[in-house]
Amino acid sequence: MRRKLTLVVSSLFVIFLVFFLSREISPKQFNKNNLDSNISLDQPIWKVNQTNSPISYNISANRAFQNRTDEKFILEKVVIKEFLDSQVHSSIKSDNAFMDLDLKNLTLSEKVHLNLRLDGKELDLFTNEIILDLMQRAINSSQKIKLRMHLFVLESEGFQIKDREYRNKEISFSKAVFSQEEKEEAVYGKADLIIHNFPSDVLILKGSAEIKFNSSTLKGDEIQFNYKTRTIIKSKNSKLIKS
Structure with missing residues (x-):
């Protein structure tokens, strides 16, 4: 039986991405056992930029697990910050997230906290799961x-x-x-x-x-x-x- 290679990156891992989201993701894919790999990343950060837009995103996690055969990530203790002209005006935190760059989608699950700040006003939203679409800059949930x-x-x-x-x-x-x-x-x-x-x-x-x-x-x-x-x-x- 072939031994699977485990790669642990202990230093800060930064990935620069430009991608767009389209479809929903099934929550059952949050199981790390479904990944065809044990590749893990400590404290990864994804910097996401959109062409011809003042909006950008930082996606960080305490730990991430990547599928060896495709671009699938399971993230733990996730923080997503949305920037407008270099100023944070929304953020999302959750215990877990699933990111599939093939499907171009993110699902955040468990203890999800969304914070919006615009023009001196602030709101806090709490739920169990949301879907994030960066192309449309949209968030939705049926929870x-x-x-x-x-x-x-x-x-x-x-x-x-x-x-x-x-x-x-x-x-x-x-x-x-x-x-x-x-x-x-x-x-x-x-x-x-x-x-x-x-x-x-x-x-x-x-x-x-x-x-x-x-x-x-x-x-x-x-x-x-x-x-x-x-x-x-x-x-x-x-x-x-x-x-």
């Missing part, structure tokens, strides 16, 4: 998530983040509920879909939209709510119900 911001908390059955502009991210939450519990009267909302064009102050509720505030409930097909001023901007096919 339950919890989002925390200074003025509200939101939970949903999944989400998707897309870059509309370099300084504007459209975040869509499916089957979502949010709440504001301050010294003033609490505000609660829910909808089939909630859209947040971060870093704006507006939440757009679509499909069975509902907001409870000031002892009243507003129901409609769509409601636009400013969570900073705690006011309804507009609504469609709506009805106000007094408690």
Whole structure:
């Protein structure tokens, strides 16, 4: 039986990559036993740049395991930083990640923490698994998530983040509920879909939209709510119900 060669790189391993993502990856591939090799890398860093874009990424891990026969990596204790004009404006941390350069995709799994920072605003999102697409600068997940911001908390059955502009991210939450519990009267909302064009102050509720505030409930097909001023901007096919 042929002995498999184990290569341990103890010094910092830096790989410069330019690649694009397209398809999803099956979580079952996180098993290191599925790799046709025992090649391991200590503290690797991938620097990812995109042509004609101010966006770049650093992908680092405590340890990585590479498949000998193709470009597959399993990463442990992963940190991904997204740079805009050399300034970090988002980061993702997770216990594990799978990167397949043939599929051009990354899946991050277990204790995933996404942090976004734009124009002085910050949000933190927690879930169990996300898929990262660097070509579209998009993130999506079908897992339950919890989002925390200074003025509200939101939970949903999944989400998707897309870059509309370099300084504007459209975040869509499916089957979502949010709440504001301050010294003033609490505000609660829910909808089939909630859209947040971060870093704006507006939440757009679509499909069975509902907001409870000031002892009243507003129901409609769509409601636009400013969570900073705690006011309804507009609504469609709506009805106000007094408690």
